[in-house]
Amino acid sequence: MLENLMAWLTGNLSPSARIWTALAPAIIACAYFIGGLLLFCIRCAFKGIPRDEETLKRGSTVLVGFFLRHYFFWVIQPLWAVILRSGLPANALSMLSGLLGISSGVAVAAGRFALGGWLFLFAGILDVMDGRIARERKEANPAGAALDSVLDRYVDSAMLMGLAWYYRGTWVLLPALLALLGSSLVPYVRAKGEGLGVNVRDGAMQRLERVLFMGAGTALSPILEAVFWPEEKHPMHWLAVVGLVFVAVMSNVTALSRFRNLVKALAPKRQEARSGKAILGLNALAGALATAVDFALVLALVEWVGMMPAWATVLGCGLGAVVNYSINRVLTFKSNGAVARQLARYSVVSGTSALLNAGGVALLTLHPQLAYALGWWLVRGVVYFAWNLPLQRDYVFNNEAPADDDLLEQRPHAA
Known part of the structure; x- marks a missing residue:
């Protein structure tokens, strides 16, 4: 016992x-x-x-x-x-x-x-x-x-x-x-x-x-x-x-x-042209179409024109960015803001997104037990929902945000 x-x-x-x-x-x-x-x-x-x-x-x-x-x-x-x-x-x-x-x-x-x-x-x-x-x-x-x-x-x-x-x-x-x-x-x-x-x-x-x-x-x-x-x-x-x-x-x-x-x-209430689900769907569709156009152009330039893949990739990324911007401006967010300002902000968001994606994948590759493809998709999803979508909605295509010149006019001038 x-x-x-x-x-x-x-x-x-x-x-x-x-x-x-x-x-x-x-x-x-x-x-x-x-x-x-x-x-x-x-x-x-x-x-x-x-x-x-x-x-x-x-x-x-x-x-x-x-x-x-x-x-x-x-x-x-x-x-x-x-x-x-x-x-x-x-x-x-x-x-x-x-x-x-x-x-x-x-x-x-x-x-x-x-x-x-x-x-x-x-x-x-x-x-x-x-x-x-x-x-x-x-x-x-x-x-x-x-x-x-x-x-x-x-x-x-x-x-x-x-x-x-x-x-x-x-x-x-x-x-x-x-x-x-x-x-x-x-x-x-x-x-x-x-x-x-x-x-x-x-x-x-x-x-x-x-x-x-x-x-x-x-x-x-x-x-x-x-x-x-x-x-x-x-x-x-x-x-x-x-x-x-x-x-x-x-x-x-x-x-x-x-x-x-x-x-x-x-958060402050704002009037949306459509529901959040519709915005998410159209934004994802714009990304998919931009990627398809990017890939098609690279394939055409390399296979038919004989261009170097590196230069073809640069041109493909540029065309994909234009397609993505255009669809989001016209269909997703129905924006009527100044094009030049939006393009500048879009470039900032896209550039930082590329850095975040590259950095995230680089960090995950420090763990070889994690499959590379899984890490790639994980980073892409996190960056998209935490960075790309919110900034495109609130920073790039935000119709309610006043232009930079308007903000300067609203500031009191020093005496």
Whole structure:
């Protein structure tokens, strides 16, 4: 018995022990929550869905809807009642949640995924309850809210840092770092929006979803490893990898969506000739046609005229730029600004775009494990959406921007 206990504490587990350390808590939890779900459905059939006011205020997501959220807070009522009657302060629950969450990161870094996953899930449950306890007892205050928010960031970061440490020698390190970035940006953009008077709570991957997918995937992953790869000394824990990659992608999508909505809400309103999707489509079409014309001219000059490829490329780039400029001016942005000024600005944007693309590809080639073609497309996409499209819309073809001469006239002359 003592030997089994020491093996469990040190992590020196047999395949069957690895299965049971992951499965035993899952059996207990599943029995409780599945039984609770049946009772909840029966209760809803006769009395309707019990409405949780805080859940209604917080809203729902595509991944976890209102029904599941109301069910979760209904099924944990026994634990809620015990904690409420115990008299434990809300800040104590926040600290306990933080300690368990940080411990989960330490556990997964050492390869104890079952232990780390269950600690992370239980830390999430406590995090849900601390604010409710404070509001129920009329003890809610800004200091407690700040403590809870900061500890949440430590818990999420500790878990992801533990996963990054475990996967440091594999490709999974990149999703772990991306998940760390996205999990930090999602609450930051919301807090920044609230500070500026804009409510941005949209997105599918909020904290509840992150806790569920990362916690459940990590806690149950040793089962698959023990069944299919029992002799692996450093198993991949593929279920945890799937959850981690999903959180990495969706958390960054959520952060970017919130950031876009925040900027859109704060930016000065301007009248567009057409929708953003139409502008994006026409701008992309202009780029594609310009590239086709560029290539056709180079091919003709080299094959039929016998010109050197280098000079043909220069002429092809020039013609492609003219085609791209003309289509964007006439069709995409319907601009009526001064042609000379627009051409000068277009040249600046195109030149800097070429430098950014070349520099980005050069940096990515420092990592030979990344395919060159993938790096090329990645850089092109980032530069297009972050530099080319916004500057063409707001700098080159912006009809609302006054000309440079007008700006000079508006400045007061020195006495």
